[in-house]
Amino acid sequence: MPQSRLPPEPAADLVAxxxxxxxxxxIARAVENVQNGRAQFILIxxxxxxxxxxxxxxxxxxxxxxxxxxxxxxENETELPYGVLNxxxxxxxxxxxxxxxxxxxxxxxxxxxxxxxxxxxxxxSSEGATCVTIDDAQWMDAQSAEALxxxxxxxxxxxxxxxxxxxxxxxxxxxxxxxxxxxxxxxxHLLVGGLSVDHVAELxxxxxxxxxxxxxxTRLHAASDGNALHVQAILAQAASGADPLESLExxxxxxxxxxxxFRAITRETLRQLNPSARAxxxxxxxxxxxxxxxxxxxxxSQFGGHDLTTADFDEALATGLITLSDNDEAVRMPHQRVRAxxxxxxxxxxxxxxxxxxxxxxxxxxxxxxxxxxxxxxDEELAVELDHAASLASGSHEVERAFRYARWAASLSRRPxxxxxxxxxAGVYALAARRIGLLGPAVPDFENLRAGPExxxxxxxxxxxxxxxxxxxxxxxxxxxADVAATVRAQSMRASAAETLAQLALLEEDFDDSLRFAASAxxxxxxxxxxxxxxxxxxxxxxxxxxxxxxxxxLASWQRDGLADSLERLEELIAEAxxxxxxxxxxxxxxxxxxxxxxxxRLSDAITDLETGIGLADLGRPELAPYGRIELAVTSFRKxxxxxxxxxxxxAASLADDIQNPWLRATAHxxxxxxxxxxxxxxxxxxxxxxxxxxxxxxxxxxxxxxxRLARVLLARAAGDRDTVISLTAEALDTDPRNAQVExxxxxxxxxxxxxxxxxxxxxxxxxxLSNREREVAHLAAQGLTNREVAQKLFVSVKGVEYHMGNxxxxxxxxxxxxxxxxxxGRRAQPVPAxxxxxxxx
Numbered sequence: 039m040p041q042s043r044l045p046p047e048p049a050a051d052l053v054a055x056x057x058x059x060x061x062x063x064x065i066a067r068a069v070e071n072v073q074n075g076r077a078q079f080i081l082i083x084x085x086x087x088x089x090x091x092x093x094x095x096x097x098x099x100x101x102x103x104x105x106x107x108x109x110x111x112x113e114n115e116t117e118l119p120y121g122v123l124n125x126x127x128x129x130x131x132x133x134x135x136x137x138x139x140x141x142x143x144x145x146x147x148x149x150x151x152x153x154x155x156x157x158x159x160x161x162x163s164s165e166g167a168t169c170v171t172i173d174d175a176q177w178m179d180a181q182s183a184e185a186l187x188x189x190x191x192x193x194x195x196x197x198x199x200x201x202x203x204x205x206x207x208x209x210x211x212x213x214x215x216x217x218x219x220x221x222x223x224x225x226x227h228l229l230v231g232g233l234s235v236d237h238v239a240e241l242x243x244x245x246x247x248x249x250x251x252x253x254x255x256t257r258l259h260a261a262s263d264g265n266a267l268h269v270q271a272i273l274a275q276a277a278s279g280a281d282p283l284e285s286l287e288x289x290x291x292x293x294x295x296x297x298x299x300f301r302a303i304t305r306e307t308l309r310q311l312n313p314s315a316r317a318x319x320x321x322x323x324x325x326x327x328x329x330x331x332x333x334x335x336x337x338x339s340q341f342g343g344h345d346l347t348t349a350d351f352d353e354a355l356a357t358g359l360i361t362l363s364d365n366d367e368a369v370r371m372p373h374q375r376v377r378a379x380x381x382x383x384x385x386x387x388x389x390x391x392x393x394x395x396x397x398x399x400x401x402x403x404x405x406x407x408x409x410x411x412x413x414x415x416x417d418e419e420l421a422v423e424l425d426h427a428a429s430l431a432s433g434s435h436e437v438e439r440a441f442r443y444a445r446w447a448a449s450l451s452r453r454p455x456x457x458x459x460x461x462x463x464a465g466v467y468a469l470a471a472r473r474i475g476l477l478g479p480a481v482p483d484f485e486n487l488r489a490g491p492e493x494x495x496x497x498x499x500x501x502x503x504x505x506x507x508x509x510x511x512x513x514x515x516x517x518x519x520a521d522v523a524a525t526v527r528a529q530s531m532r533a534s535a536a537e538t539l540a541q542l543a544l545l546e547e548d549f550d551d552s553l554r555f556a557a558s559a560x561x562x563x564x565x566x567x568x569x570x571x572x573x574x575x576x577x578x579x580x581x582x583x584x585x586x587x588x589x590x591x592x593l594a595s596w597q598r599d600g601l602a603d604s605l606e607r608l609e610e611l612i613a614e615a616x617x618x619x620x621x622x623x624x625x626x627x628x629x630x631x632x633x634x635x636x637x638x639x640r641l642s643d644a645i646t647d648l649e650t651g652i653g654l655a656d657l658g659r660p661e662l663a664p665y666g667r668i669e670l671a672v673t674s675f676r677k678x679x680x681x682x683x684x685x686x687x688x689x690a691a692s693l694a695d696d697i698q699n700p701w702l703r704a705t706a707h708x709x710x711x712x713x714x715x716x717x718x719x720x721x722x723x724x725x726x727x728x729x730x731x732x733x734x735x736x737x738x739x740x741x742x743x744x745x746x747r748l749a750r751v752l753l754a755r756a757a758g759d760r761d762t763v764i765s766l767t768a769e770a771l772d773t774d775p776r777n778a779q780v781e782x783x784x785x786x787x788x789x790x791x792x793x794x795x796x797x798x799x800x801x802x803x804x805x806x807x808l809s810n811r812e813r814e815v816a817h818l819a820a821q822g823l824t825n826r827e828v829a830q831k832l833f834v835s836v837k838g839v840e841y842h843m844g845n846x847x848x849x850x851x852x853x854x855x856x857x858x859x860x861x862x863x864g865r866r867a868q869p870v871p872a873x874x875x876x877x878x879x880x
Contacts, residue, residue: 056266057237058093064226065097069199072101072167077198077224079190081215083206084230086300087267090203093230094171097201104199107170111177119146122172122182123153150181154188161189167197175204175212183211191218200225232264241266243732245273246282251703252695254286261294261374268300268375284478284504291479294378304379307357314344315353318369322360323380324392325400325408328370333399340395390414403427403439410446421450425460428467435658437471440464445480458487462527465496469534470578472661474503475699491517491531499538505700505736507542514539518558526569530578533562537583540590545701547740549598556591559583582623585611589630596634605634622658625651629666636669639783641677648673664694664702671709675716676784678829678836684713691729704730704737711749716834718756723749744774751788763792804861807849815842816850820859 061082068078080097082090098106109125124143139148139156161168172178172186190200204212219225233241239255242248262268272294276285308316317338322329325337331351338344351369354360359376360369371377381389394412397405406427409420428443444464451457461483468476477484477500484500487493498513517535520528536559543551563584592608608631615624628651635644652666667690675683690706711726727746731738747766754762767789771782805813811832818828825839832839847853850861 056241057233058089058096058230061093061228061230062096064228065093065100065201068226069097069100072197072199075197077190077193078200079215079219079225080199080201080228081212081219081225082201082203082228082230085205085265086303087265088230088232089266090230091173092266093228094173094201094203097199098169098171101167101169101199104167104169107168108173109171110173111175111179113174113177116177116179118179119181120144120148120153120185121179123157123185124182126170144181144185146181150184151188153181154185157185157189158192161193161198167199169199169201171201173203175202176207176209178209178211180210183209187211187214232262233259233266233269234264235259238262238264238269241269242273242286245270248283250283252692254283254290257290258286261290261378263373263375265300265375268294284481288479294374300375301379301382304359304376305383307359308380308383311353311357312350313342314338314346314350317342317344318346318350318354319357319359319371319380320384320388321392321396322369322371323377324384324389325396325404326371326377327404328363328368329400330368334369336399337392337395340398341392406443410450413450416452417450418452418456421447421452421456421460424450425463428463432467432470435471437467437473438476440467441473441476441480445483448483461487462492462496465492465499466578469495469499472659474499477503491520491528491535494520495531495535495538498535502538502542503700507546507736511539511542514542518555526566529562529566529569530580533559533566533580533583533587534578536562537587537590540587540594544590544594544597545739545741547597549594552594553591553598556587556594559587560591563587579623585623585626589626592630593633596637620650620654622654625654625659625662625666627651628654629662629669632666632673633669636673636676641673644673645670645677660693660696661699661702664690664699664706667693668702668705668709671712675712676830678826678834678839680713680716680834681837684710687713691726700737701739701742704742705739705745708742708745708749712745712752715749715752716756718753720753720757723753744770755788755792760792763788767792804850805858808846812842812846812849815839816846816858817862819843819846819855820862 065080068080071078082093084090098108107126107130109122111122115121120143127140127143139153140160144153175183178186186200190198202212202215216227219227235252235255238259239250239252242250242255242258258269258272262272272289273282273286275289275294276282308319311319318334321334321337321341325334329337335346338346344350355362355369359373360371362369384392390412393408397409397412399405400408406424410424413420424443424447428440428447431437431440431443441464444460444467448457448460448464451460461480464480465477465484468474477496481497481500484493484496487496494513494517498510498517501507501510501513514535518532518539520532536555540552540555540559543549543555563580566580588607588611592605596605608627612624612627612631615621615627628647632644632647632651635641635647648666648670652663652670655662655666667686671683671687671690674680674686687706687710691703691710694703694706707726707730711723711730714722714726727749730742730746747770751763751766751770754760754766767785770785771789774782774785805816808816814832815828818831819825823831825836825843829836829839843855846858847855850857852858852861
């Protein structure tokens, strides 16, 4: 089951150092220098929210047995004399030892040089090393800065560590510190930028306990610029949803919240602009895409009567919050977090007015979206227009746009029946394209539908996208067994439910149920055929559902009995596709036959089918593209083409992330571990298997477990760990079905190899000079096997065989594999020495 709520927010200093290995290493070097008697300054600079304070705390924790003097500068206290220095003094354990200058706090009329000298005496009198930290030093008062600089600059041989964080601003103190640490002798200058996409994904995983699809992590990275504090702010908003990742999707679709510090800086920048320049930023933020100067001026004129001038654009551009395109004809807002602040500060009425103005100026999809956001209530005319646009987008395979248009149309509907129909249409557009990950944000709308197969099919598929198989099965069973009238809509949804159940049962290797549901789906398709239809309800294609149901039945029958009752029909459909022209809906036919041909050992034929199926899937069945590449990876590996297998597996993992299918994602990551395992790359294997097993427990299907076991067997084999190979392969043979993802013959070969001890070379053996692997290659080549056949026998790549064969020929001093056979035949032709007869014990 997916986690229902975000766990408590972790402390910022525990999460922000993600991806800061270089900075942490620099801190460690500075600490070592202090321990060797050299005072060090660490200057940590970066924008608000990027983790400067977290690094400061990490530095302090690394010397937690040292006395710590800490202060935090405040922008409201920059004019308070000795405000920062007095923070240090207030925290001392023995204030009575401070003397007349420092005792009770430094008086405002004390010279900074005098205060600095007293501070230097205090540092000199301390036993051991001391750590001083100053956070947000850009706001430090001038007197404290002068005194601290005087003391710190002269404490070269004291065991003193000064850690300073600051925004990249120009102050006299910071400029001095930058020059001080420039050569690396007196300290180190650490610049802190945004987190990478991978680190953002890891931050989300730590916060939610769930693996993050790369597509979602990329969107979050774009919205936050990798700002750790901003990522935390967005995740805090996502905590309001039942499913954290679904909620995060919704937050990123709207206007994500900005990090508090950044919000204050952006607001201050806006406050200083003239009204027209500010209007430019507001228009660009609401347009949320690159816009021409002409469009911006027209929208600003419609919105607030602004007559923009070149000077207004120059002032707005000078803020750095917007930028010009390369040809200086368009403006864009490069950072989503800037947009979040500006849009968040606009009133609802102002936002709608801006959208209305944009809708009058801009056409196409963007104009339609602005008109929707400007609507203040039901608008049937616009809803009808969106209906038509959704249908066109679906026909052009623009699934996300079709889904969005249909939901917008539903929200603008006047009549409840129209609202319900359009809500169902939105879900069907996603189902037809097998993009069930899109359904999550619309679950509340689906829950408000009337009871019936439509509601159950949509909620069931949404549950599948969350890897909640129990809830999915309950809803889909209700839809598949509903007593429905003979209407296109009801029968189409019933067929869809049965076909999905057949696939789900196959995934769980419940082959009997898969066959039963496949037959039910085919029966529903037959009922639709009796209505004289060429397509089902809305975007659902009944021919595609028929192909899918037939293929799930074929695969279930094959894996249960090694027989394919409908294989003849599969061949007929493939032949028919050849006559009429291959289309995306035929991809499932080729992928199914490719799977069976691999199981039959027809590896070349299997690869041909799989590559054909993948090519068709890439054109219009994206949910099948990862499945096809998983099969291609297994088949290529079995054939000894390791590089091709690795490429297919990596592509499968990337595509599975994109289409948000948790089961395909787990299987794709598991198969990606196979080639690294065979090559002995334990680090890569651990990473891929960890990714495969990091999702909800229900995503760990038998296929995932089997592939992970195969990778562990291959890794043990590469390391020469025969005991592990024997244990895991014997377990596989005991538990795996006859025709599983990795067939029994494969496991049997691995087990036999592991149980056969390596034969030591006899001194008179002409191949004694060769390694064990080279001797294996040589013996098989002498039998007339090609390099590809040798690779299949030895479970290695063809390139590996070619490499070993080159060594064999060089070591034996021969020019061809025929010479190996001559050498071996010569040894066999030697006379056998006469055996000496001795008396044996009874």
